[in-house]
Amino acid sequence: MSLGSINKTMRTTAFKLSAIYLIIFSIFAIFLIVYISLNTQLLMTRQLNSTIEAEVRGLVEQYRSGGMPGLVKVIEERSRRPGASLYLVTDSRGHYVAGNVAALPKWVLDERGALEQSVPYQRLGEPERKEYNAVVSVYEMFGGYRLLVGRDVGEREIFRKVVEQAFIVSAILMIVLALLSWMFVSRKVLKRIDAIAEASGNIMRGQLDERLPVTQAGDEFDRLSENLNTMLSRIEMLMKGLKEVSDNIAHDLKTPLTRLRNRVEVTLASESGDSESYREALEQTLEESDTLIRTFDALLRIARVEAKSTQIEKCALDIGAIASDMSELYEPVAEDEGAVLTWEAEAECLIRGNRELVSQAVANLIDNALKYAVRHVAEQREKSAKDGSGTLPDVARIHISVKRKGEKPENGDANDPRPIILTIADNGQGIAKEDRARVLQRFVRLDKSRSQPGSGLGLSLVNAVASLHEAHIELGDNEPGLVFSIHFPPDERAVADKVAQESD
Amino acid sequence: MRILIIEDDIEAAAYLAKGLKEAGHHCEHAADGDQGYDMAAKSGYDVMIIDRMLPKRDGLSIIEQRRAEGDETPVLILSALGEVDDRVTGLRAGGDDYLTKPYAFTELLARIEVMARRRNPGEVETTYRVADLELDRLSHTVKRAGESILLQPREFRLLEYLMKNAGQVVTRTMLLENVWDYHFDPQTNVIDVHISRLRAKIDKGFDPALLQTVRGSGYSLREPD
Numbered sequence: 001m002s003l004g005s006i007n008k009t010m011r012t013t014a015f016k017l018s019a020i021y022l023i024i025f026s027i028f029a030i031f032l033i034v035y036i037s038l039n040t041q042l043l044m045t046r047q048l049n050s051t052i053e054a055e056v057r058g059l060v061e062q063y064r065s066g067g068m069p070g071l072v073k074v075i076e077e078r079s080r081r082p083g084a085s086l087y088l089v090t091d092s093r094g095h096y097v098a099g100n101v102a103a104l105p106k107w108v109l110d111e112r113g114a115l116e117q118s119v120p121y122q123r124l125g126e127p128e129r130k131e132y133n134a135v136v137s138v139y140e141m142f143g144g145y146r147l148l149v150g151r152d153v154g155e156r157e158i159f160r161k162v163v164e165q166a167f168i169v170s171a172i173l174m175i176v177l178a179l180l181s182w183m184f185v186s187r188k189v190l191k192r193i194d195a196i197a198e199a200s201g202n203i204m205r206g207q208l209d210e211r212l213p214v215t216q217a218g219d220e221f222d223r224l225s226e227n228l229n230t231m232l233s234r235i236e237m238l239m240k241g242l243k244e245v246s247d248n249i250a251h252d253l254k255t256p257l258t259r260l261r262n263r264v265e266v267t268l269a270s271e272s273g274d275s276e277s278y279r280e281a282l283e284q285t286l287e288e289s290d291t292l293i294r295t296f297d298a299l300l301r302i303a304r305v306e307a308k309s310t311q312i313e314k315c316a317l318d319i320g321a322i323a324s325d326m327s328e329l330y331e332p333v334a335e336d337e338g339a340v341l342t343w344e345a346e347a348e349c350l351i352r353g354n355r356e357l358v359s360q361a362v363a364n365l366i367d368n369a370l371k372y373a374v375r376h377v378a379e380q381r382e383k384s385a386k387d388g389s390g391t392l393p394d395v396a397r398i399h400i401s402v403k404r405k406g407e408k409p410e411n412g413d414a415n416d417p418r419p420i421i422l423t424i425a426d427n428g429q430g431i432a433k434e435d436r437a438r439v440l441q442r443f444v445r446l447d448k449s450r451s452q453p454g455s456g457l458g459l460s461l462v463n464a465v466a467s468l469h470e471a472h473i474e475l476g477d478n479e480p481g482l483v484f485s486i487h488f489p490p491d492e493r494a495v496a497d498k499v500a501q502e503s504d
Numbered sequence: 505m506r507i508l509i510i511e512d513d514i515e516a517a518a519y520l521a522k523g524l525k526e527a528g529h530h531c532e533h534a535a536d537g538d539q540g541y542d543m544a545a546k547s548g549y550d551v552m553i554i555d556r557m558l559p560k561r562d563g564l565s566i567i568e569q570r571r572a573e574g575d576e577t578p579v580l581i582l583s584a585l586g587e588v589d590d591r592v593t594g595l596r597a598g599g600d601d602y603l604t605k606p607y608a609f610t611e612l613l614a615r616i617e618v619m620a621r622r623r624n625p626g627e628v629e630t631t632y633r634v635a636d637l638e639l640d641r642l643s644h645t646v647k648r649a650g651e652s653i654l655l656q657p658r659e660f661r662l663l664e665y666l667m668k669n670a671g672q673v674v675t676r677t678m679l680l681e682n683v684w685d686y687h688f689d690p691q692t693n694v695i696d697v698h699i700s701r702l703r704a705k706i707d708k709g710f711d712p713a714l715l716q717t718v719r720g721s722g723y724s725l726r727e728p729d
Contacts, residue, residue: 289606290608293606294689297604297689301587304587311587311589312587312589313589313592325684328658329684329690329694329698330692330694332694332697332698332701333692333694333697336697356686356687356688359686359688360686360688363688363690363691364691367690367691367692370692458691
């Protein structure tokens with residue numbers, strides 16, 4: 001590894017995390033081991049001392065009741081037991097009387113009581129001269145006799161060694177674990193971060209359809225990736241919308257522009273340029289440019305609504321009132337065209353929405369229904385007149401209704417949880433099942449000849465407005481005719497909004 | 505009328521000035537926000553036409569400042585931004601009317617003429633009168649030559665707006681905005697149908713016809729010359 005790569009390694013999050021983990025864990029482990037070993041040593045020493053004391057007391061009692069012969073007998077008996085304590089009885093001059101100790105430093109017998117430090121000794125009857133350490137206690141008895149009782153501290157030493165070993169082993173284990181966790185973190189976790197970074201790099205370079213990797217782990221990384229992916233999908237959708245608009249502009253706006261340009265060119269080039277023909281050409285140009293402006297405005301508005309701009313203000317709206325208003329606006333038009341426009345609306349059909357946009361959507365729908373129903377009925381009449389069948393078909397009918405879906409719930413809650421359905425039904429030609437999804441797209445006109453006026457944007461706007469309001473559209477058969485319905489989800493905030501608006 | 509045009513597109517401003525001059529108005533032009541503000545502050549105008557996006561200084565801030573300084577001159581905002589919310593922010597800033605580019609010159613002319621007339625807000629008339637047509641805003645009654653005419657509520661409001669601006673040209677969009685409060689463009693000319701219904705009620709059988717169609721612009725309620 002070069003210096004640079006070491007430096008880089010040390011800067012990674014995985015390395016930092018592992019180092020912190022190692023330090024914290026080491027401190028904790030050292031503390032734990034020191035604490036345990038100190039406490040255990042203390043406990044064991046205390047236990048040794050109390051055992052010795054108990055024995056001393058027992059033996060002194062024995063000497064009082066049975067005299068020296070009794071004590072010697074008991075000591076000899078106890079010495080033979082496996083793992084026996086150390087016993088030594090001497091007379092006043094320090095001569096051996098009984099016991100199992102072969103050698104001992106001279107000064108020990110001059111002490112009294114429990115000794116603070118451990119003492120080297122040699123056990124009686126052992127072939128080789130081996131020195132052990134023991135904790136001893138010396139007691140002076142009646143008649144100048146001295147009694148020494150001790151216990152080997154080998155056990156305690158062994159325990160200390162075990163603790164030492166445990167410490168070394170756990171230290172090694174910790175370092176290995178830290179290394180392993182570092183490797184795990186850097187391999188697994190950093191690899192995922194790298195994957196995310198790589199994918200986002202590709203996206204930045206223009207591959208907008210690429211998505212961040214999502215594993216099945218369901219962890220924070222997955223959540224992050226999923227959120228970012230949702231965001232990317234939304235952005236991609238908006239980009240697609242934008243591209244579609246520019247394609248549409250290229251296609252559907254260039255045609256009238258070409259027409260406009262050609263007309264001006266031809267008029268300018270014509271030899272017999274009297275002012276009358278100029279005026280006519282100019283008037284047509286004006287009309288054509290107005291149509292273009294309208295189409296352009298409609299496209300921009302659709303794009304804006306589809307972008308779900310948060311700037312679009314929403315307030316409490318009564319869909320029923322809007323439908324009635326719009327029906328009232330169009331009713332004289334229908335009457336003029338010999339059609340019958342009827343409407344009904346349930347009270348309190350509140351949603352949160354933009355009045356202007358919802359109204360325009362309803363207007364577009366009524367406009368469409370009227371146009372197609374009137375035309376269809378006229379065609380039918382023409383046909384039956386030709387056939388001479390004599391039975392005149394019905395007049396064009398458009399019915400608009402706003403209703404809550406389903407039964408009213410029992411409790412008189414102000415927040416009605418039922419969705420609101422706005423329906424516009426006509427008795428025109430209707431739309432074939434396979435065309436129903438298509439008509440909501442921009443510039444799609446089922447009328448191939450394009451003889452009827454219209455931009456093919458009316459229903460696209462309706463679609464965009466519906467999705468802005470989280471509503472969904474259903475197209476059905478009115479037998480004959482079309483039933484166009486928009487299902488608005490109930491919105492609890494609408495009632496609160498309305499109260500706020502009224503108190504303003 | 506003295507009209508101030510604050511518009512950075514020189515050619516568009518020149519066309520506008522030419523049209524307004526032909527309609528009998530006097531125009532002055534400012535090409536950027538700072539100059540526009542100075543001119544608006546120095547001399548009084550009857551109407552100001554202010555583009556929303558201007559170099560040096562934004563059109564809305566000019567309006568806001570002039571309003572804060574107590575200038576009540578009617579302002580028509582011109583803007584390429586035509587969404588509902590853009591209009592609302594424009595009107596909140598103190599504009600009296602809002603027109604989206606590209607606009608028809610007749611539309612602009614009709615709007616500023618109506619705007620300039622609306623200068624006495626304190627004076628509220630309770631009855632409007634044009635020739636022998638009378639509208640009482642309090643009792644909601646309409647009479648022509650002393651004869652009562654029954655109108656639907658919407659027809660009443662339509663006539664009320666026309667009479668309030670009697671003698672002026674009102675366009676279809678102005679009617680849709682002021683009588684119905686809608687700012688979108690219905691594909692069918694619904695206004696024409698409503699006008700012809702109203703005309704059947706107030707003009708049919710009477711002489712002269714008061715509700716006139718102004719070709720290429722809109723309608724006007726007035727006594728014929």
